[in-house]
Amino acid sequence: MAGQRDDRPDQLQAEIIKLRSQKERLxxxxxxxxxxxxxLDSLYRRYFPIILEELSQDGTALGKAxxxxxxxxxxxxxPAKIEYIFGQIKTAMIQEDVGPVAAKKKKGFFASFRKxxxxxxxxxxxxxxxxxxxxxxxxxxDKKYTGKLESITTNLIRIEDIIDFEGVRENIFSLxxxxxxxxxxxxxxxxxxxxxxxxxxxxxxxxxxxxYEHTSxxxxxxxxxxxxxxxxxxxxxxxxxxAESLDDLRAKISTGLxxxxxxxxxxxKVDQAISQLAKKSKNSFTSGFAKLKQELHAATKYxxxxxxxxxxxxxxxxxxxxAYDKKIEEEMDRFLRYNNIFSLLIIDADKFKDINDTYGxxxxxxxxxxxxxxxRPLLRKSDMLARYGGEEFVVIMPETDVDGAMxxxxxxxxxxxxxxxxxxxxxxRVTVSIGVSCIKEGDKxxxxxxxxxxxxxxxxxxxxxNQVMAQ
Numbered sequence: 001m002a003g004q005r006d007d008r009p010d011q012l013q014a015e016i017i018k019l020r021s022q023k024e025r026l027x028x029x030x031x032x033x034x035x036x037x038x039x040l041d042s043l044y045r046r047y048f049p050i051i052l053e054e055l056s057q058d059g060t061a062l063g064k065a066x067x068x069x070x071x072x073x074x075x076x077x078x079p080a081k082i083e084y085i086f087g088q089i090k091t092a093m094i095q096e097d098v099g100p101v102a103a104k105k106k107k108g109f110f111a112s113f114r115k116x117x118x119x120x121x122x123x124x125x126x127x128x129x130x131x132x133x134x135x136x137x138x139x140x141x142d143k144k145y146t147g148k149l150e151s152i153t154t155n156l157i158r159i160e161d162i163i164d165f166e167g168v169r170e171n172i173f174s175l176x177x178x179x180x181x182x183x184x185x186x187x188x189x190x191x192x193x194x195x196x197x198x199x200x201x202x203x204x205x206x207x208x209x210x211x212y213e214h215t216s217x218x219x220x221x222x223x224x225x226x227x228x229x230x231x232x233x234x235x236x237x238x239x240x241x242x243a244e245s246l247d248d249l250r251a252k253i254s255t256g257l258x259x260x261x262x263x264x265x266x267x268x269k270v271d272q273a274i275s276q277l278a279k280k281s282k283n284s285f286t287s288g289f290a291k292l293k294q295e296l297h298a299a300t301k302y303x304x305x306x307x308x309x310x311x312x313x314x315x316x317x318x319x320x321x322x323a324y325d326k327k328i329e330e331e332m333d334r335f336l337r338y339n340n341i342f343s344l345l346i347i348d349a350d351k352f353k354d355i356n357d358t359y360g361x362x363x364x365x366x367x368x369x370x371x372x373x374x375x376r377p378l379l380r381k382s383d384m385l386a387r388y389g390g391e392e393f394v395v396i397m398p399e400t401d402v403d404g405a406m407x408x409x410x411x412x413x414x415x416x417x418x419x420x421x422x423x424x425x426x427x428x429r430v431t432v433s434i435g436v437s438c439i440k441e442g443d444k445x446x447x448x449x450x451x452x453x454x455x456x457x458x459x460x461x462x463x464x465x466n467q468v469m470a471q
Contacts, residue, residue, distance in 0.1 A: 065089040087135050127156050129204045130168055133197060137172070140193060141179060148175050169201060180302060186326075191304070315365060316372040318393065319386035327384045327396050328446040334398075335439050342398045343405035346435040346453045347371070347412065349391035350465040355430065359423050364391075366421065367430045374415045378408065402438040402470055409434040409468045417466060431466035433457055 065088040072081055131153065138149050152171050159165060176194060183190055311323035319327075334340040349355075349367065356364040368391060375393070376385055384396040395412075397405055413434055421428035435456030439449050456471035463469070 062089065084139065087138060123159070123162065126162070126165060126204060127159060129200075130165065130172075131156055133172065133200050133204075136200070137175070137197065142183075145175060145179065165204075172197075172201065177302075180306070191307070313387040316369050316387055318372045318376075319384055321386065321388060324384065324386035324388060324394055324396070327386075328450075331396060331398055332439075332443075332446050335443070340399060341401060341439055342396060343400045343402060343436065343438040344449050344453045345395035345397065345405060345409050345412075346388070346450075346457050347375070347393040347395065347409075347432050348434075348457050348461070350431045350433055350461075352391035352430075355428065359428055363421060363423055363428060367419070367428075370419050371416055371430070371432065374419065375412050378411050378415060400438070402436060405436045405438060406468060406470055409436050413466065413468055433460035433465050434468045435460060436468060436470040 065085060069082070069085045069089065072085055134149050134152050134156070138146065141149075148171070152168060152175075155164075155168055155171070159168070176197065180190065180194065311319055313320045328344075331340075331342045335342065349371065352364065352367070355367060368387075371393065372385065372387075375395075379385060379395065380397075382398050386394050386396075388394045395408075397408065400408075413432060417429070417431045419430050435453040435458075437449050437452035437456060443449055452471040456469040459471070460467040460469040
């Protein structure tokens with residue numbers, strides 16, 4: 001055993017030497033990589049702006065974005081700004097139909113019947129609108145969503161038929177649901193952001209709806225033309241049947257009319273196919289739009305439920321410490337900026353440990369629930385009632401001086417002392433001690449206010465409990 005202990009320091013020394021050697025080797029490799037990166041970075045910043053200047057001569061949105069990128073690289077802008085400008089370049093390329101994708105585009109069935117570029121323009125506008133939504137998401141969401149957003153952009157570039165936008169919309173909403181479930185940000189801000197995104201999508205979908213209506217109008221117009229042409233052809237045939245002396249001419253014209261009739265029949269079949277596809281697309285859009293509304297309602301409701309759970313005390317239904325911290329900081333900011341006063345009440349249940357020990361935690365929990373139930377109706381909508389911890393509650397009262405806060409606190413105290421429970425034929429009563437404090441000049445943080453209110457509670461306890469004291 002002694003020999004093994006003697007060998008241990010030597011082994012450790014050998015390990016230390018080995019680790020130091022590995023560290024030195026890794027540091028050398030790191031220096032080499034940093035040097036290589038520095039050379040590449042210098043090379044890019046030196047020559048890339050020159051190339052971009054040549055691309056920016058045409059005055060298009062892509063050209064302007066290239067100019068911005070060149071300027072940003074010369075000024076050594078932050079990676080975030082460089083990434084944002086690359087997003088602008090990608091958007092401009094989509095809008096201006098730049099890149100190898102344009103040469104490889106394949107027309108869908110619906111697109112093959114287009115007679116002019118107006119529908120292509122509408123398709124590009126919808127594509128650009130969705131790309132704007134994707135860019136907005138990319139600039140606001142975490143980096144972990146970048147891959148999915150890039151995939152949506154790739155799908156947008158490939159779209160050739162209006163009906164394909166339904167898949168893009170579903171992918172965006174799937175990503176939004178993941179974001180709602182995973183984010184830990186302030187729920188009010190999350191809800192506002194989601195409402196903004198959905199409003200943008202609704203606006204795009206309204207334009208899609210109008211495009212379907214436009215297609216239906218065109219088909220109706222074609223059908224009216226075909227009906228008139230058919231009637232005219234029948235009249236011409238009838239007149240030629242009467243003209244017996246023009247047999248040869250009638251035969252030739254009849255042949256021509258027969259060809260026209262066949263072409264018209266072919267056109268009717270094509271238009272019927274377009275009509276069926278447009279009807280199918282419109283039905284798909286209508287059902288998809290209804291599904292979108294359901295998803296929006298579900299997303300909003302889900303987000304609101306999460307927000308409620310994050311800010312609500314599960315036992316009493318009052319706001320929790322998290323909600324209190326946010327509210328008190330907001331009121332403190334208003335005081336420091338606009339000198340808007342506010343007051344704080346700290347409500348502490350008297351001898352609550354004795355209640356728990358004597359009657360059990362179930363009765364103790366019921367006491368806390370009754371305190372909240374009786375206190376809430378005595379407060380204004382602008383006041384916040386929160387459970388601070390254990391048997392301690394706080395009330396934030398905006399635009400309230402110490403006299404107003406004392407009046408409210410006394411009403412709460414008188415109401416709560418009337419609470420009675422029967423436990424095995426024994427009456428259980430509960431009272432509270434309340435500390436009151438108003439923000440004042442010189443306070444720099446909510447802690448200053450809280451400590452005074454807490455000291456007032458301590459004095460109320462010392463004076464016999466079931467009292468209201470101000471500090």
